[in-house]
Amino acid sequence: MADRTVPGAPGGDWAVVDDEVVRFTSELIRIDTTNRGGGDGRERPAAEYVAERLSDAGLRPRILESAPGRANVVARVAGSDPSAPGLLLHGHLDVVPADPALWSVPPFSGEVRDGMVWGRGALDMKNAVAMTLALVRAWARTGRRPRRDVVLAFTADEEDSAAYGAEWLVREHADLFEGCTEGVSESGGYTHHARSVTGRPVRLYPVAAGERGTAWLRLTAHGTAGHGSRSNTDNAVGALAEAVARIHAHRWPVRLTPVTRAAITEIGAAMGVKVDLDAPGFVVERDLDPLLERLDPTGQLIAGTVRNSANPTMLAAGYKVNVIPESASAGVDGRVLPGAAAEFEQTLDRLTGPAVEWAYQHRSQPLVSPVESPTFAAMRSALLAHDPEGHVVPVCLNGGTDAKQFAALGITGYGFTPLRLPPDLDYGTLFHGVDERVPVDALRFGARVLDRFLTSAG
Template sequence: MTDQPTALDEVVQICQDLIAFDTSNFGDGSGPGERKAAEYVVGQFEEVGLEPVIIESDPGRASVVVRIPGEDSDRGALVVHGHLDVVPATASDWQVDPFGAEIKDGCIWGRGAVDMKDMDAMIIANVRELARTGRKPARDLVIALFADEEAGGAKGSHHLVANHPELFEGATEAISEVGGYSITFPNAAGREQRAYLLQSAEKGLAWLTLRATGRAGHGSVPNPDNAVMHLAQALTRISEHPWPRQYGATVRALLDGLAQLSGRSYTDEDPEPVLELLGSTRGFVDATLQDTVNATMLDAGYKHNVIPQTATAGIDCRFLPGHEEELMATLRDLAGEHITIETVHRDIAVEAPYDTDLVEAMKRSLLAEDPEAAILPYCLSAGTDNKALSLLGIKGYGFTPLRLPADLDFAAMFHGVDERVPVDSLLFGTRVLGRLLQDC
């Protein structure tokens, strides 16, 4: 009798298969969509006797959901979710075909290798093993692979939460991306210390359009009511505004944990001694010490000698839990009288409790594979589909477990050129996730 393949046998190929589907999300509906990748996922699940459903919000914008009964269905179900879309990639910038899923230098290369088809593959491989063996997870699992996360989830997680909440009936907690990965730094004894960052909070987001209005006119004539200048002045005020440093509970716990492990001290005025321990991950954490606003798009005029009546800018605002109203009020003051502010997309900040049975189960699953490691909470500066699930009262965490080489610039992999995930890290994560699903 031939032995059944395990999750470890399959996860690398599944990850490569997923990367090979171009699911680029341009944010304007012009991309290829997720349907082909979703059909592949459905095939993987149906092959082992599961009954997933595909839900489309628009033609081609497809999400997959399947429910797996657990040993104790009276407990709240756990949503284990990923997303199938990726940000676009310009092939000429890469060393390899971004959708070639090539294995090179011990890594799987390709768009989505860390954001987040690696976790998708871990989920699929472990679910297939559960189904083949007949083993039940500790509690009901709701497995969801969403569309459209890279554009805020309106065509994916938010669509399902609004239109198909029954799929998540009874769910109380969720795990997804951008947490559970390792950093390495010298500890108080001078030895290398590996710590895993378990994401338990996310900043909120507001994608806004600043619209300046003024008087149209000839480019050769002085015009104090110039919409372009009004916009430029508003952007300058916003750019130069010193957003105050804030230490939320999750950020404080991270910094205190780093200080204890390293033997270093820090103050609110000077957190540098512990921040520098974070290496390439520091950018993620720096952004959670304050609210942030960045200009990302500009549009004005149609001819050099015509002063336009309007000018617009797109800005990306990220706010800490509880800070949305304060940020918006500050922006209105900075923008000034000639500017109106239009909301294109907004989503909430979330913060989940850290003293829970699920967090303890995540810790156990990591320490079983890496016993000398430390585990610390952190706040994500970006957002995940946990925001949508929170509208159903589901507490979300970032847990894509990866034991990473100390010299890998992991933060640069997210939306970056030459995105890649070490094969050994993928196998480690598959083992950890498999343990968690049995122990959650």
Template structure:
């Protein structure tokens, strides 16, 4: 049996974030919070109660909310040195995507430390950042320090299924908890990659919009031996093939354009936003991160599910497919027009889940503070903006006018394919990277 998290033992004031971030991360990894997207998972309650205990232990009083039984989120506000300044939201999610144990080298919920790395579902997405937030906040409170401004710390349910039962619910029902907040920091950005022999940290300033769509074809049901001129499966298959094979045009959004220019400066490779071949060469220079960045220069549309029929010799009257579409900021409407054209007259498109694209500037006091905090710990590095091909809970907070960034700072070995482990097998994060991250986040909160 996988061991559960350890009990909350009082820690002396001399305990630092670096001392306990590994323990906290291990404890979180050992709590199965798999989100299957259909309500069948264990939920986030056990993890939320563990987090509540850590915060209560240092004297904080978070508020716990449930959208449905077991779907738990919590929020706590920490007063800052200057309460007149707009507040900052520092947030993570407690759920993880499911893991098939037989595909892993280790127990995905074992939280094992092997050769200086912590292994487990969520080590990359995003219990590593959850642990860093908790460790830094606990250290700050124990030492009697206040952040530069009010910090609203939140841990949400359901991010991996779009946030309906997590951030979306909290924002809709308790917007008062985020009163005065204008900016937010969360997952995915801040990790390092090697570009032309130099370490660069990718700070997420944008993310694509989400369009999980259902394609539906209706036709004439009948015997499988008959001539079928109105076959729902045929209509659907043709539409799925057209959509899945469509080559979307390259579009350089402000964030991606800034990243390409930065990579060009580091590598000496030429950049022309109108030349896809030159753009591809710059993307390739990003190494493992290329798989993230390569999906942010255009819309993407990937068929993911098919459903039709109930017997081999019966022509079904209906066939369905699911498509995962990610839109660049400002290109949702035109993208949907293209999808409807590709689907054709026999296939209609219905929404499953949709959410907005985000684009924030790579400038301002918060961005400067994040950059300075990284460079203080890694002076020879550089920091570049990038766009995320997926989405985060910053989408929900954006409905309150809160501008979101991805900044989970990790200094990683160049050979570690960190981006490839998001939703992949054998997730693992270096212990040293966690300790680096808490130092950077602590610096950020001192002045942000």
């Protein structure tokens, strides 16, 4: 049973936090903020919900609309040390679509049963928004304050391009983030269960200290239109298909960033596997994949971040089966490691060839954050205070978060939404998956860890 008191606060206040973090998660899930992409989304009702609860805590939240219905909320919690740099705590209000026919419960019900809160956004990431709201309200009741100013940002459109959310805030309201040097958000601090080489259970807590950059591409081939029955060597569909096949088959070379090197070493140590990437005779291109297989399933935390990637995802061509079209197009989801952008572009030029053009549809920079920083140390300390037998390890994310947008303001980003999860809950498949849910106990654990981090981070 977790401690029910807040250090330095009147006894019993954690009982209120425990109730609110569950209730707020459930109520936020019930507000359908589905983002279908291309501008089709509406976060305003959730923004109003958040702003009301922040106002109840004595803050002055601002609701900022980038377009009708596309709302963001920003508020500042004053720290006890005005000379300390500010910390950005951000989370998104939108969620990906959910097909009710596939779910065991209605995806926007926010149902609480079997010790879980069910629904779209339970993990990604209305749980984190609820934790933040509950903690800020607890601070207001008890008079506690973080040492650093904490800027809260709840954003729209993270599940698409961030054009209506963090990207717009950075461009139009940069002054709201003045003084913030670091930011914390999703995709880190959750339990990843593994076993050591001796079979001993190991609890890892990966904290994101980097992200691959986003490179969404559009490929276009042009050819000569004609009748489908006639020979045509200038066929746009054929040229595009060949380029897509080459991209699909390409094996990208290994490129290890400092964060990924640290991740491999620290995960190996936690699992009892000796790792020396600089050992004589260790050839990264040859020996890394077998090493990651030895670390499975934990190796999957790393495997997607040792290379660039480019996955074909969309095809469009033609309007009738007996007509050769004059053009054809494809969509490719590319992800780029820090320092590997030039190699990515040169490789795409070669793989697409002279008959196919490619261009960026959406692009965001890769990130690397220091794992030796006081902020990372504070996250590690907060987790270990509540799970002393855990192992906190840095990782680079396969995908991306709003941290990429805030990086344009010089804000270093980390992924840290702490949750202690049971071994039988597959966190990875529930993200954007069917029957998304979060344990009630995990929410309460996360609130305690986040509170310790935010009130101690230097």
